[in-house]
Amino acid sequence: MEPFADFLRRIYPVPDADLGRILPLWQEVHFGRREFITRAGEVGRYLYFVLEGIQRSYHLRDGKEYTLAFTYPPSFTGIPESVLVRQPSPHFLECITPSRLLRLPYDKMEQLMLESPAAERLMRKLTEQILVGVLHRQTELLTCSMAERFQLFLRRSPHLLNAVPHKHLASYLGMDATNFSKLLNQLPV
Known part of the structure; x- marks a missing residue:
């Protein structure tokens, strides 16, 4: 738990006494590949911290999946929005990939x-x-060209290229799979 405690301290320097109350509330859980942590319509009850694996949040509309985010350690x-306001998840x-996470009941x-x-x-x-990250991503989607979004993604998360289906990456970047493939093929070998 010490690496997790260090991570929390980088967000805010929590005194050891308070950290001693926070850390025991987290429990380790495991999920398999393609297993859902939360489904649309369910109310989220937990905060999660990723120890291992890659997760994807997406929205489903008219049978099409729109990838919103990827998370990884x-x-x-x-x-x-489901956990914080106790409403059914829209996503x-x-x-x-198989994932190992820490889970905290939000009510605790x-x-x-x-x-x-x-x-x-x-x-x-x-x-x-989280809010700053969402606003930064929204700005990228609205103001950057496809090629710029692709390059920013490669700088930020290059390891996802070989770990995530390209159709999900294309959706995340707001482009179709054909354009994603063209950009990918332009990369130096």
Whole structure:
């Protein structure tokens, strides 16, 4: 748990006493390849931290999947709008590869946030990071060309090229699979 504790401290310097209350609340869980962590229509009850594996969140509309995000170590995962506001998830969260995660029941974290200002600040800082990431991605989708989005993706997450089906990567980048293949074929060998 020490690497996870260090990760949390980088988000917000939580005092050891508070960290000692937070860490035992997390439990390790395992999911297989193509197994769902959350399905659309379910209410998310847990925050997750990725120890191993790759996950994908996507939206399904008219039979077509729209990839929203990929998560992999070390990062948090889940469907935030479902967990935070206790509403049915509009999205799916699926494991692309076998995954090992830490899971925290959100109601336990809520109780701890009421009792510990440091725990509340930690969650606020985490929420801020998620919001900034979402806004950054939205800006990329609206202002960058396909080629620019592809290059930004390669700089940020090149390891996903060989681990994730290209149709999901193309969807994430907001392009069709043919354009993705053309951009991929232009890469130096």
